[in-house]
Amino acid sequence: ATLHMAWAQDATGLDPHKQTAFSSLRLLELIYEPLVRVDASLQIVPAIATSWEFSKDGKALTFKLDPKAKFQGGAAVTSADVKASFERILDEKTSAAARANFLSIASIDTPDPATVVFHLSQPDVPILTAMSDVNAAIVPASEIKAGTIGTAAIGSGPFKLDKWDPNAKEVLSANKDWAGGPTGVDGIEISVLPDETAILAALRTKQIDFALLNDPLVATLVPKEASLQLNRVPVLSYHVLQLNPSRKPMTELKVRQAISCAIDRQEVLDTASLGEGKVTGPLTIPAMATDPSQLFCYKRDVEKAKALMKEAGYADGFSATVIGATGEPPTAAAEAQVIQSQLAEIGVKLDIKMMELNVYVDAWLKGDFDMAIALNGGRADPYTMYNRYWTKAGNLQKVANYIDDTLDSQMQRGRAETDPAKRKVIFAEFEKHLAEVSPWIWLYTSYSYTAQQKNVAGFVPTPTGTLFSLGKVTIGQ
C-alpha cells in the first residue's frame, strides 16, 4: 500500500547538511540517517551506529556502525562515509547548518570500516545529541566527491526519493536495503496542500491517510471527525517574546521583569492556540524542565509589574514595536495581539508590525527590533539549544543582545559535565536565572500535530516532530 500524505509547506532543498526548514528536515529524515537518533522520550537510541561510548576524559567518542546499514544504491555505510560526512559538515565552504555544534571535533579516526573515533578538543557531551540530528546525516563519500549531495538524495533511510516536484509533490518508495526494514508501506506520496483547510477536507474525503498540521485552529477540528485521529505531542520548540535588552527601556532589568510579570502566559496560549500547548520556561526538554510555577513571575502579577515599572522610572509606561512573521508561526499575530492588550495594562504601548518571513528574519538577525514574537527551535540538549544565544561567544549573541557572566559560566559547566544528574542541576539553575533576568519572555510550547485516518497504525509522534516512524506505519483495511 502507498501512504498518501499531505503537508502545507514543502521541503526547500535536499542537502541534509544545509537544510534547516522544518519541512525539509521532516522529508530528509525519511531518506537519510544520522549516527544516532532520539526516541519519543528524547533518549539517544541507535541509528547507523549500534553503540557509542565516551572515553574517560570525555575527549574521545567511539561509534560502532551497523554492518547491515546500506545506502540506497546498495553500498554499505562505512566509517569512511562517516568521516567524509563530518569533514564536509566542518568545511566552511559547505555552509553546513550544524557546523557550530561540531567545532570541538579535532580529528576523526577510522580504525576499521565499522568503527569511527571522534577526537575532541574539549569534553563535549551535547555533541552526541547534536549527532542525532539529520543535519549530521551520514551521506555517501562517493556522492560528496561527485558533488551531487543536494541534487540526488541518496541516504540510508527507510525511503528513497523517486520524484520531487518542489511545492507540489514528492514520491517516495520503500528502501529495500534499509537496515531497519522492511517498511510497513510500499511508498509515500506527499502532496503539498498549502491551505490547511484543504488538508482537512482531503482527510475528510479519505483522499489522504496522513497529514501534518500546523495551525491549532484546524487541528482541533480533526477529533470531531469520527474516522480521523489527531496525534499531538508537545514539542521542543517554544513560543517566546524576545525583548531586546540593548534598547531602552528594556536595558532595565526591572522593566523586563515587569513585562514578564504583566504577561499571562496561559491566556496567550488559550487565545492564540485555543489552549493547545503548555506554558513553559526556557527549558522545554521534559527531562530537564523545571515546573514553570517555580520560575520568576510565572503567575501573572500586574501590581508587582506596575511597582517594578515605577521603580525603573517608567511609571507612565513607554511605547515599543513588536515584530512578527506572517504565518510563521500561524499564531504569531494572535500572540502579539494578546500581549499587546496585556501590556497595555501596565502602560506599555505596543505597535505590532507583521512582516513577510524573510523581512522578519533580516530584521531579527540584525537585532533590529524592540521586541519580537518568535517560535524558536528546540534541541534535545539544553546546551545545543541555547549556547548560540546565552554564551559570550554564541553566534546569535547579537540577536539576544544580552551578556550575563552567570549564564555563560553555567552553560560552560553544563557542556563539560558528563553526569546526567549533575547536568540537570546545573541547567535547572540556568533556567531559573534566565527566567529571572528575563531577556526574553518564554511563553509556551505547542503541540506538533499529525492527523491520520484511523486505519493507519504504528505512528509514534515525538517531541522533535520527526516522521521517522512512518517507516513502520501500516495501513489497515
Place this chain on the structure above:
Amino acid sequence: MNYLMRRLSTFPLVLLGVSIVVFVAIRMVPGDSITAMLGTEAGLLTPAQRDSLAAYFGIDQPWFIQYGRWLLGILHGNLGISVTYGRPVLDVILERFPLTLELALLSMIIALAVGVPAGVFAATHNEKPSDLVVRVVAMIGQSTPNFVLALLIIYALSAGFGVLPAMGQFAPLWQDPLRNLSQLILPAITLGFAFAASVTRISRSAMLDVLSDDYVRTARSKGASARSVIWRHALPNALIPVVTLSGIEFGYLLGGAVIVEQIYALPGLGRMVLDAILQRDYALVQGSVLFIAFNFMIVNLLVDLAYVALDPRIRLGER
C-alpha cells in the same frame, strides 16, 4: 502585417522595462536567498560560509553585474537556473504553464458561456424583475472574494457530501484527462464566477446600447426572428467591451491565480511566483515575471486583433 511588426517591435523595450523593474524591486526587498533557505539559522553562519553560500546563489556580485549577466543569458535564450528547483527557469515555468493556461481558458469559457447569455438575457428583459435578479446575482459574484468562495465550495463538498476531486498530485491533461478536469473544474468555477459576473454586467450594458441601434431595426424589418436579431445582429456588435474585459482578466489569470491555486493545491504559475518570491529565488522571479509580461502583451495584441476581426471599422495602428 505592418501593424503586427510594429507592435512586436515594442515587445523587447517593454520587456526590458519589466526586467529592470522586477530586478530592482526584488532586490529591494529585505532578506535574500540565504535567509530564505536557513531562516534564523542563517545567523549561525561564519562569514566564510556566508560568502560561499552567496556565491552558490549567485548573489555575491554587485547588482549591475548580476543584471548584466542575466540579460546576457536571456539574449542566449537562458533565463537562468532556479535555485529552488535546481533546473533552468524556463523549464520550470513551462512545466507549470499548461495548468495555468488550462485554468485560465476554463474559467474564461465558463465566464463567457454563463456571462454572455446572462447579460443578453438581462438586456432583453431590461428593468423587468428577471433583469434585476440577474443583476443582483452578478453583483454578488463580483463581490465574493474568491478565497471565500473556494473555502465554501470545499467545505460544502467535503463536509456536506463527502466528495471532493483529488487534492494535490495534480495530473496534467495529457496524462489523465478525467482526473485533470475533475481537479480543475472547481478552481475554474471559483475563478469563473466573479469573471462571469463582470462579463454579465458588461455584456448587459453593451447589449442595451446596441439594441437601440438602427441596424437592429433593419434586421427586424427584414423579418428576422427575435433570436436571430439578438444573437446574429446585435451580439457581435456588443462584443468589443466584452473582449476588452476578457482580455484584461485572461491576462491576469495567465499570471496565475495565487489564492485559488493555493487553496486547491494546484501547481500553477501564481503559486510558483509567490513561492519564488518568498524563497527569494531571484532567477525564477525575474524569469517568470518576464514570461508573464510577455504573455500579457501577447494577449493584448490578440485582443487588438480580435477587435479587427469583430469590427471591420477598426483599423489598427491609427492613433
Place this chain on the structure above:
Amino acid sequence: MRIFRAIFAHPSGRIGGVIVGLYLIIAALGMLGLTPHNPLAQFRVDRLHAPNGAYWMGTDLFGRDVASRLMAGVGQSFTVAFFSVAFASLAGTALGLAAAWFGRRWDGVVMRVMDVLLAFPAILLALLIVAVAGPGTWTSVVAITIVYTPIFTRVVRGPALSLKAREFVDAARTFGSSSSYIVTRHLLLNLVAPLTVQVTLALAWALLTEAGLSFLGLGIQPPAASLGLMLSDSRNLMETAPWLMIFPGLAIMISILGFNLLGDALRDILDPKMRRAAA
C-alpha cells in the same frame, strides 16, 4: 444638491445611495469610536461567543466584539478603497488624457509604461511594494493605486481619443483655446460618465484587493480591523465560528452592491441622452 435629488429619483440609485449612505454613517461612527464596544477590547472570557444580545455579531478569537470591529473595519476598508481609487483615478486620468492629447511620442511612452505596470501580475506588484515598504494602511493604498492606475489610463485614453476628434474640439481650436482649456473643459468634462462608472467598479475591486492582500498577510496591521483582514482571519475558524466569516462577508457584498447600484444610477444620470429622455 441636484445630483442627490437625481440619484434619489432613480430606482437603483435610491437603493445604492441608501446603502452607501448607511456605510458612510457606519464608517463615521466606527472612526469616531461610537461603537457598541471598544473594537480593540478583548473580553477574553467571552472568546468565540456566538451572536447574542450583548454581542450582536458574536465575538472573535480574542473576545472582541465583531459588530464593533465591523464598524471600525468599514472605516478602515473604505479609507483604503477611497484613497487608492482616488489616487488611481487621478493619476490614470491625467496620464490617459496626456497620452490622448499629445499623441505620438507621449502616447507611446505613457502606454508602454502602463504596459509594464499592467504586465506585472497585480498581486506580485502589491507584494513587492508591501515587502519594500512594510505592510499597513498606506502601503495598501499605494499598492492598489499602482495596480489600478493603468486600468484608468486605458479607460480614459480611448474615449479621450474619440472626443479629441469631435467637432466641438475643432470648434474650440478655431477660437484658439489653449490645450489646457480644451483638455479640462472639453475632454475631461465629457469623461465624467465613464469615469464615474469606472470609479464605482474600482471601489468594489479595491475592497476585494484589500481583502486579498490581507489574506496574504500584507494588508492592514493587527489589531486594527478591516473587512478584508476580518475575513481572512476567519478562514480557519469557518467551522468553529461561522459568524466570523458571515458578517464581514455580507458587509463586503452589500457595500459592493451599493457601489454598483449607485454607479449604474450615476451612469444613467450623467448620460445626457438619459437626461434628455427624463426631461
Place this chain on the structure above:
Amino acid sequence: MIPLLSVSNLRVGFGRNPQANEVVRGVSFDLADGETLAIVGESGSGKSVTALSINRLVDFGGGRITNGSMKLKRADGSTFDLLTATEPQLTKIRGAEIGMIFQEPMTSLNPVLTIGRQIEESFRLHRGLTGRQATAAAKDALDRVRIPDAARRLKYTPNQLSGGMLQRVMIAIALACNPRLLIADEPTTALDVTVQAQIMALLAELKRETGMSMIFITHDIGLVAGIADKVMVMQNGEAVEQGELNQVLDHPRHPYTQHLLHAVPHFSSGRATRADGQRDKDGSTEPALKVDGLVVRFPLKSGFFSHATGAVHAVDGVDFDLMPGETLAIVGESGSGKSTTARAVLGLVNSTRGTFSVGARKASVEQSALPVQMVFQNPYASLNPRLSIESILAEPVIATGGRVGAGTRTKMALLLERVGLPKNSLERYPHEFSGGQRQRLCIARALMLNPSVVVLDEAVSALDVSVQAKVLELLVDLQREFGLAYLFISHDMAVVERIAHRIAVIYAGQIVEIGDAASVLSEPRHSYTRKLIAAVPTIDRRHERFELDTRQVTSLVRPLGFEPAPARWEQFGVDHMARVEG
C-alpha cells in the same frame, strides 16, 4: 377593389401611459396596388412612427398602438390584420410582404457583417435559400440595384462603401423578396444631390418593374413632386391634408400645407438669387479673405515600412477671394474637398501649399485677433453637451485671453437676442435646445469674436426645412448688420440659391466653375455644374423619370509627385468663369 393597405384611425403612444403620450393621433389612409403615397411634414410630426407602426416595429422602440386598425391584403387576396398579429406571424410578413428603407444608410446596416450576408439573410428567411443559391441571389439583388462588380462587393463590410452605395444595398435588401409594399423613410436625406438623384431613379425604375406600392416619407417637396401619386401632410401626429399629388401641391387647403410649401426652398435655376451683393468693380476694397493656390494632400502610407505610396489630393489648387459683406457658396458632391478647403482656411488641417490673406475691416469695428470663424454642420456635435451656454459663449473670449466681465455678458445677451434665443438661455445646457436653436447658438458663438469672415460648412443641412428657412434669414440679416463675409458650403442647391452672391463649383479638389450666383445657376457652363443642377428636384418637375448613372465617383488618390495640369479658364460675362474641359 380592396386596397393593398388600409389604415384607419391609427393612434400610437409612447411610455408607461401611451394613451396620455400619443404622438400619432388618428391617422387614416388607403394605399392601392402600385401606388406611391408620400408623407410630408415637419420634424417630429409622427411620420416615422406612422411608418414603423405599419410593420409593428414601433413595438420595439417602446411605442404602443393604442387604437385603430391596419389591414394588409396578402398576395393570395386574403386580409391580414397587422394590429392583432402575433410576433411570429409578423416576422413572416416583414421583409416578405413589407420592405423598409431607412434614412441613414450608414447606421442602418450592421457594421460587422458583410453586405453579402445581410442580403442573403432575406433570401434565407423568406425563400429558404441556402449556401451558394443564397449567394447567387444576393449577387443578383446587387446587380438589380446597379452596383457594379457585385460579386466582389458581397464580401465588403458597410464601412468600405460610400453612403450612396449603402443606400442601394439597403434597397437591395428591402426588395430582395419582392415585397408588395415598400416603406421608404427619408431614404435620401443624408445623401448629396447627385447620389439622391440616382437613388430616386432606381426606386422609380424598380417600382415600374415590380409594380409594388410605396410609402415615401420626406420633407423635400421636390422629391414628392417627382415620385408620388398621393400626398399626406402630417402635423402634430395628425394627417392635416391628404389627396392627389397635383391637388395638394397646387391647391393646398390646410394652412400648414400652405406654410410648408412656402417655407421649403424651391430651386428655381438662378431666378431667386440675392440682389444685394454687388462687387465693387474698381477693386479698391480689399477682400476679407483671399485664398491663393491652396493645396491639401493627405499622404497614403502602406507597406512594411509605411512609406508614402501616394496622396489624396483633397484640395488641388483652389483660388478665390471673398469681399466683405459677400457670400461665396462652395458646392460640389460628397468628398470633393469642400470641408477640407474650409478646414484649411481655419488652420484645422495643414495646407500643403498656398497662401491666405485676411483683409482689414472697416475701421468702425474693432479688429479681432481671429478674423475667421466657423459654424459647423452638425449643431448636435459642435456644442459640448456638458457646458452651459454661458461657458460655451465665453470660451472664445477666454481663449483669446479676455476676461469674462460685464462687457462680455452684455455682448452675450445682445447676440442671443439677435439670433432669437430666449434671455434665460445662458444657464441652460445644449440638450435643452432644438437643432435649429443650437445652430443659432453656434452662430452666436462664432460672432463673439467680431470676425470678418464666417465659414459655414453645411451649416443648415441638418435642419428641418422650416427651421432652415429661419436660420437662412437670420444669416442674411447678420451679414447686413455686421458686414460679414460668408464662405457657405452646401450641397443643397436650393439653399445656395437663396443665400449666395457668388458660387464656386468644386469637383475632385478643384474649382471647375466660379462666378456670380445668378449667372452660374442659370447658365452653367461646365458639364459637371450642369449635371449638378439637373439633379436638383423641383416642385415643377412632376412624375419625373430620373436618369440612372452607374458612374463611379472619381478617385482623388494620385501617385507620388503627381501635379495636375495648370487650369485654363474661359471667361463668360463679367463675373463668371469655368474651367476648360477636355
